[in-house]
Amino acid sequence: MAGRLDSLEGCLERHLPAAELAEAKRLLLGEPVRPLDLPREALLAAEERDFELQGHKFEAAPEQLRQPRLVRVGLIQNKIPLATDAPVAEQVTALHRRIQEIVEVAEICGVNVICFQEAWTMPFAFCTQEKLPWTEFAESAEDGPTTRFCQMLAKKHNLVVVSPILERDAAHGGTLWNSAVVISSSGCVLGKSRKNHIPRVGDFNESRYYLEGDRGHPVFETQFGRIAVNICFGRHHPLNWLMYSLNGAEIIFNPSATIGKLSESMWPIEARNAAIANHCFTCAINRVGTELFPHPFTSGDGKPAHHDLGYFYGSSYVASPNGSRTPGLSRTRDGLLVAEMDLNLCRQVNDEWNFKMTGRYKMYAEALAAFAQPNFVPNVIRE
Amino acid sequence: MAGRLDSLEGCLERHLPAAELAEAKRLLLGEPVRPLDLPREALLAAEERDFELQGHKFEAAPEQLRQPRLVRVGLIQNKIPLATDAPVAEQVTALHRRIQEIVEVAEICGVNVICFQEAWTMPFAFCTQEKLPWTEFAESAEDGPTTRFCQMLAKKHNLVVVSPILERDAAHGGTLWNSAVVISSSGCVLGKSRKNHIPRVGDFNESRYYLEGDRGHPVFETQFGRIAVNICFGRHHPLNWLMYSLNGAEIIFNPSATIGKLSESMWPIEARNAAIANHCFTCAINRVGTELFPHPFTSGDGKPAHHDLGYFYGSSYVASPNGSRTPGLSRTRDGLLVAEMDLNLCRQVNDEWNFKMTGRYKMYAEALAAFAQPNFVPNVIRE
Numbered sequence: 001m002a003g004r005l006d007s008l009e010g011c012l013e014r015h016l017p018a019a020e021l022a023e024a025k026r027l028l029l030g031e032p033v034r035p036l037d038l039p040r041e042a043l044l045a046a047e048e049r050d051f052e053l054q055g056h057k058f059e060a061a062p063e064q065l066r067q068p069r070l071v072r073v074g075l076i077q078n079k080i081p082l083a084t085d086a087p088v089a090e091q092v093t094a095l096h097r098r099i100q101e102i103v104e105v106a107e108i109c110g111v112n113v114i115c116f117q118e119a120w121t122m123p124f125a126f127c128t129q130e131k132l133p134w135t136e137f138a139e140s141a142e143d144g145p146t147t148r149f150c151q152m153l154a155k156k157h158n159l160v161v162v163s164p165i166l167e168r169d170a171a172h173g174g175t176l177w178n179s180a181v182v183i184s185s186s187g188c189v190l191g192k193s194r195k196n197h198i199p200r201v202g203d204f205n206e207s208r209y210y211l212e213g214d215r216g217h218p219v220f221e222t223q224f225g226r227i228a229v230n231i232c233f234g235r236h237h238p239l240n241w242l243m244y245s246l247n248g249a250e251i252i253f254n255p256s257a258t259i260g261k262l263s264e265s266m267w268p269i270e271a272r273n274a275a276i277a278n279h280c281f282t283c284a285i286n287r288v289g290t291e292l293f294p295h296p297f298t299s300g301d302g303k304p305a306h307h308d309l310g311y312f313y314g315s316s317y318v319a320s321p322n323g324s325r326t327p328g329l330s331r332t333r334d335g336l337l338v339a340e341m342d343l344n345l346c347r348q349v350n351d352e353w354n355f356k357m358t359g360r361y362k363m364y365a366e367a368l369a370a371f372a373q374p375n376f377v378p379n380v381i382r383e
Numbered sequence: 384m385a386g387r388l389d390s391l392e393g394c395l396e397r398h399l400p401a402a403e404l405a406e407a408k409r410l411l412l413g414e415p416v417r418p419l420d421l422p423r424e425a426l427l428a429a430e431e432r433d434f435e436l437q438g439h440k441f442e443a444a445p446e447q448l449r450q451p452r453l454v455r456v457g458l459i460q461n462k463i464p465l466a467t468d469a470p471v472a473e474q475v476t477a478l479h480r481r482i483q484e485i486v487e488v489a490e491i492c493g494v495n496v497i498c499f500q501e502a503w504t505m506p507f508a509f510c511t512q513e514k515l516p517w518t519e520f521a522e523s524a525e526d527g528p529t530t531r532f533c534q535m536l537a538k539k540h541n542l543v544v545v546s547p548i549l550e551r552d553a554a555h556g557g558t559l560w561n562s563a564v565v566i567s568s569s570g571c572v573l574g575k576s577r578k579n580h581i582p583r584v585g586d587f588n589e590s591r592y593y594l595e596g597d598r599g600h601p602v603f604e605t606q607f608g609r610i611a612v613n614i615c616f617g618r619h620h621p622l623n624w625l626m627y628s629l630n631g632a633e634i635i636f637n638p639s640a641t642i643g644k645l646s647e648s649m650w651p652i653e654a655r656n657a658a659i660a661n662h663c664f665t666c667a668i669n670r671v672g673t674e675l676f677p678h679p680f681t682s683g684d685g686k687p688a689h690h691d692l693g694y695f696y697g698s699s700y701v702a703s704p705n706g707s708r709t710p711g712l713s714r715t716r717d718g719l720l721v722a723e724m725d726l727n728l729c730r731q732v733n734d735e736w737n738f739k740m741t742g743r744y745k746m747y748a749e750a751l752a753a754f755a756q757p758n759f760v761p762n763v764i765r766e
Contacts, residue, residue: 005403008410015398020388027391028411030648184766191764197741212743216750221765236738238621238660239747246754247761265413265706266659273656276649277621323648355619358580360595362755364622367599368748371629378630381574382604383567 007315009327030324033058036340042108049101051078052335055109056318056326058281060342069343071224073251073281074111074159076102077316078334079289084123088136092121096149102336107157109338112185112224115162117287118232118255119178121146122166127203127309128293135209138168141181141192155187160222162229164255166210167192176210180229180255182220190220195231196240202262203299203309204233217243225250225343232256235270235284238277245278246361250343253283259310267315268328275319279350281341288314288332321349390698392710413707416441419723425491432484434461435718438492439701439709441664443725452726454607456634456664457494457542459485460699461717462672467506471519475504479532485719490540492721495568495607498545500670501615501638502561504529505549510586510692511676518592521551524564524575538570543605545612547638549593550575559593563612563638565603573603578614579623585645586682586692587616600626608633608726615639618653618667621660628661629744633726637667642693650698651711658702662733664724671697671715704732 005011009025016024026032036055046053060068081094099116106114118124122137139146150161160183167179178195194213198206217240219228228249234240235254244252254271271284289312296305315328318339329335350356370376388394392412399407409415419438429436443451464477482499489497501507505520522529533544543566550562561578577596581589600623602611611632617623618637627635637654654667672695679688698711701722712718733739753759 005406005410008407011399011403011407012395015400015403016394017398020394020398023388024391024394027388027647027651182764186766188766190766196743199737200741201736212741216746216762219761219763221763223766226763233741236660236736237742238625238656239742239744242621243747243750246750248763263706264410268410269652269656269659269706273621273652276652277619323646323652353584353619354582358583358595358616359620359622360579361622361751363599364626365748365751365755367626367629368744368751372745372748378602379599380602380604380609380631381565383569383571383573383606 006330006332007328029327031322033324033326036338038109038338042105045105045108046336049105050334051102052330052333053105053338054326054329054335055338056340058320058324058339058341058345060345060348063344066344069225070340071113071343072109072111072338072340073283073318074106074109074114075283075285075316075318075337076114076116077285077288077314077329078102078117079287080123080291084125084291085294088133091123092137092146095121096146100153102334103153103157106336106338107159111159111338113160113162113222113227113251115253115255115283115285116164117285118164118257119166120164123291123293124257124287124309125293126206126209128295128297129205129208130295135176138166138176140170141165141167141179142189147181147183147189150181150183151187151189154183154185158185160185160224160227162227162253162255164229164231177213178206178210178231180231182227182229184222190222191218193218193229193231195234197233197237199233217247219244219247219249227251227253229253229255232258235274238274241274241278245280249280250346251281251283254285256284256286257312258286260313261310264313267313272319272325275321276323277355279321279353279355280346281321282319284319285316286314287312288330288334321346389713389715390711412710414705416707416709419721421492421721425488428488428491429719432488433717434485435713435716436488436721437709437712437718438721439723441703441707441722441724441728443728443731446727449727452608453723454496454726455492455494455721455723456666456701457489457492457497458666458668458699458701458720459497459499459718460668460671460697460712461485461500462670463506463674467508467674468677471516474506475520475529478504479529483536485717486536486540489719489721490542494542494721496543496545496605496610496634498636498638498666498668499547500668501547501640502549503547506674506676507640507670507692508676509589509592511678511680512588512591513678518559521549521559523553524548524550524562525572530564530566530572533564533566534570534572537566537568541568543568543607543610545610545636545638547612547614560596561589561593561614563614565610565612567605573605574601576601576612576614578617580616580620582616600630602627602630602632610634610636612636612638615641618657621657624657624661628663632663633729634664634666637665639667639669640695641669643696644693647696650696655702655708658704659706660738662704662729662736662738664704664729665702667702668699669697670695671713671717704729
């Protein structure tokens, strides 16, 4: 169960006096992010379709030689609409349908780039340790039904789609990967990014299904800016964020599936730290709800077998290079977060803070290379 | 001016209903840290000497083969007691005196390792861009008056002292460094750690005074655990934290001097992220108060010349590898934060989350080496 708060920000809004609220929000969220006016039609549609809709705006200083580079990103978090024991094809279709009705609203809000949650076409079933039917949700990244569906969405709604799926790699022995497919607004599959760090923690037994990605840290130059995808567990690895940034990413999406008991205190920290440390925007997306599986499983914690992984706490948010962030989406409801950002802010903050200039990457390349050797001797000083 | 809140946590305590407060604190600070009972004598002395005293406790699970490895660390944040135009020797003496009266209370609280704020024997005068009298505050790390003072403190109070000073390196042409001297409880100078990343941001014109440290990432094996010191601006560089951790640090101190306008929204994020990412404890220390300098200076922001850098917002805290943290010390008052930690928690969290195992350091060593080459080609995919 998700606890009694819908969101931390909502709780503060309800109880703090106005003067203290403003200062508390500044300490909690950074310099205030401005509200983005959303069309009434979108707000009504969101209400009717039963999902939360938030709009926020990150601004940058005007420059002489560059126009503002405004882009609107959309982050979608959602429950699975059908039970996990419904037929696979029906579950996928229901998820396609649910996402489509949210994407339609995203288009009304002028969204240019949209990202769905990790493995969005399926329940997050790796906790069961069972192979069937879950591996049946895997699809070709290049021409599977979900990629074709996303190509349709991209063209119809004129937006870039980031579609994180369980990938079946037919060209390499049918291996599975945890991947994100990036589709341009013209419907072209630009490529894919693979999850670089695989958890072996709690019920996240994912290395039974797929291993660490072999694609490095690709950045996709879309018509709306340079984007990258750091999938789920990669957010715990600062080097993963860094390499996407060193390859030029201005927006890094972090589609995730993570649960309250395990990670909720880390969630507001890690993607936001990455935005600060790398002078870029980061978009953290987590699913919502509790998914019940047909067969009981144990969790390596001495407790009885059970049918669920825990509750996914949503709380998707966008963080900016200047350290500010949006409030989180709900901890319990489906939602669409629309954030307009002026990408000029990335270089402006970079020029102000200079972490790339002061980063000393050559020194760290050598230090990490030494660490990776079997005969590494830690630099320890004893009395 | 520091704004109207003494601390974010205090504000929530005052206004939230009990049930929501507990959940809000869990979302904000992680799993609750337990209060550490402090001797009444210490509480009275702190009140009399006009500084805040907090005590907290981080626990770990019992193990079969290792006893709990309890250590109490003390973090001191303080204003400068004298005006910046008082004679140099008097300013240093007044700071020694102030620190001594806080350390005496730390001993009563059973502190084993204590760390002072960055460049603790002086005002943070680098904003002035003037050399005299500020460089006169520099001292030998090995046998300067402040190191001798700290050796006395260490022996008298039986604790390890981490003493961040402006260092005069006579053996290398009288070069200045921003360093931290580590002194064992027997009064022996174990060694020093130098600031690895130097800011060129806002009024932090420190590269006019000293450059990047040349000592790598030393870890000091004290009788109370393996400690390291990541000085100030190094907290913005995740690789800096990482290398201290790869060298075995269980506690990383981050003595800092940073101001509200520039960094307050980043402050709760960075050291805590480092504790999570590196399975270690981190201790973030910032000074308090506003320091007025004799001559006006400008800040490269188009605004008129002025006499101060801004307000140092204190808010020192300790973060744990499991993502929880203590509340911050006051944003405005001198303070001593005492945190008892069972260092066994570091390996327990490491075994649970495995970031070192899943870190793929060889891949990143190669990627960073490639980035550091002049002919680096970013991995960018275009339509």
